[in-house]
Amino acid sequence: MIASPSSAPLGVALVGYGLAGQTFHAPLIAATPGLALRVVVSSRPEAVRVDLPEVEVLANLDAALARADVDLIVVATPDALHAEQSMQALRAGKSVVVDKPFAANLAEAEAVAALAALAPGVFSVFQNRRWDADFLTLRRLIADGALGEIAVYESHFDRFRPTVTDRWKDRRDGGIWADLGPHLADQAVQLFGPPLGVYADLQAQRQGATGIDYAHVLLRYERMRVILNISLLAADSTLRFAVHGTGGSFIKHGLDPQEDQSKAGLRPGDPAWGVDPSPGVLVRVIEGEAKRTTVPSERGDYPAFYAAMRDAIRGETPPPVPADQALTVMRVLDAGLRSAAERREIRL
Numbered sequence: 001m002i003a004s005p006s007s008a009p010l011g012v013a014l015v016g017y018g019l020a021g022q023t024f025h026a027p028l029i030a031a032t033p034g035l036a037l038r039v040v041v042s043s044r045p046e047a048v049r050v051d052l053p054e055v056e057v058l059a060n061l062d063a064a065l066a067r068a069d070v071d072l073i074v075v076a077t078p079d080a081l082h083a084e085q086s087m088q089a090l091r092a093g094k095s096v097v098v099d100k101p102f103a104a105n106l107a108e109a110e111a112v113a114a115l116a117a118l119a120p121g122v123f124s125v126f127q128n129r130r131w132d133a134d135f136l137t138l139r140r141l142i143a144d145g146a147l148g149e150i151a152v153y154e155s156h157f158d159r160f161r162p163t164v165t166d167r168w169k170d171r172r173d174g175g176i177w178a179d180l181g182p183h184l185a186d187q188a189v190q191l192f193g194p195p196l197g198v199y200a201d202l203q204a205q206r207q208g209a210t211g212i213d214y215a216h217v218l219l220r221y222e223r224m225r226v227i228l229n230i231s232l233l234a235a236d237s238t239l240r241f242a243v244h245g246t247g248g249s250f251i252k253h254g255l256d257p258q259e260d261q262s263k264a265g266l267r268p269g270d271p272a273w274g275v276d277p278s279p280g281v282l283v284r285v286i287e288g289e290a291k292r293t294t295v296p297s298e299r300g301d302y303p304a305f306y307a308a309m310r311d312a313i314r315g316e317t318p319p320p321v322p323a324d325q326a327l328t329v330m331r332v333l334d335a336g337l338r339s340a341a342e343r344r345e346i347r348l
Helices: 019-030 045-053 060-063 078-092 104-117 133-144 175-179 183-194 257-261 303-313 324-340
Strands: 012-017 034-040 056-058 072-075 095-099 124-127 151-156 197-203 216-222 225-231 240-245 248-253 281-286 289-294
Touching: 012 019, 012 060, 019 034, 019 072, 019 104, 019 124, 019 303, 034 060, 045 056, 045 324, 056 133, 060 078, 072 078, 072 175, 078 248, 095 197, 104 124, 104 324, 124 303, 124 324, 133 183, 133 240, 133 248, 151 183, 175 183, 175 197, 175 216, 175 324, 183 216, 183 324, 197 257, 197 324, 216 289, 216 324
Parallel strands: 012 034, 012 072, 034 056, 072 095, 095 124, 151 225
Antiparallel strands: 151 240, 197 216, 216 225, 240 248, 248 281, 281 289
16 A cells, blocks of 8 residues: 655646556556646547546647646657657656657667756656566565576567557557567566677568567576567467576466556556466476476556655655666667667677
8 A cells, every 4th residue: 555645746747648648657647645647748638538537638748847736747658759758858847757668769768868867857767567466476486586596587478469550559660679678678677687698589570560570589698598579470479477497487377467457447446456367387396296386476566656756756765767777678679679680699
């Protein structure tokens, strides 16, 4: 539970009301004591008013930045706008949350991070899948030593979407690697730190695809290997984690439920919120025989991000995802693109 705030709520302006704004940010902001969603900047005011009739809708970011009652700007627009809008908000003295990836390329990301280091506001990147139920569970198992020394960490985010659409996400630079790669790379770096090298096989596989829709990426560590896999042509897309160590294996199928719960109208605070219906399995070899044990899942906790952001703005804690951590992820993404183009490992 989040403690009751001891001071006036921080005003929030949400910029963008597509999937990210509508499904993730608006419900999580509303569920966080100490935050008040006052403004939405959107070209779809009718959609905003259906969901949030009490919130003012503005046509542009400048109008939101001029508001004295807005402390935090949440950038949930298409990737190409992330860096520009984040820097505009930082220069205006606001705190900023920006969706991942927080810039369209590494050079833009470095420019945002440099400005964030000097600006008075707090800057953070919305890497919400640090608070997935399955990732929290895996993190606990590794910390407890249940898997021993990790040898192979395999992380999947597969889907079955064989038809290419006209959505901007299907045309974005970097394709699916820029869309879902930040989640998988961030989780790996959180567990193991930056890799020594990146080797990536990136491809457009679907008929008519112009953007990357397949990614198989190897992150090289001293002895351990991390495999990140994303495909849009996986009819069986249930495998999420396969992690093998000297003490056992953790196998997990099914994706964290919080995104689908939000789409279905469930909200943080509901007893079912974040409860994963598909727990993972711990496999250990005892006296030559594989023993399988169901692992109790941690509860998914996306609201923890905004609670931490609130506390960071108040000066009580560090940002939930600092710029330097987000930059590490951007370096992995950039190395993946260069590796695929040059067909070689890129050393970090």
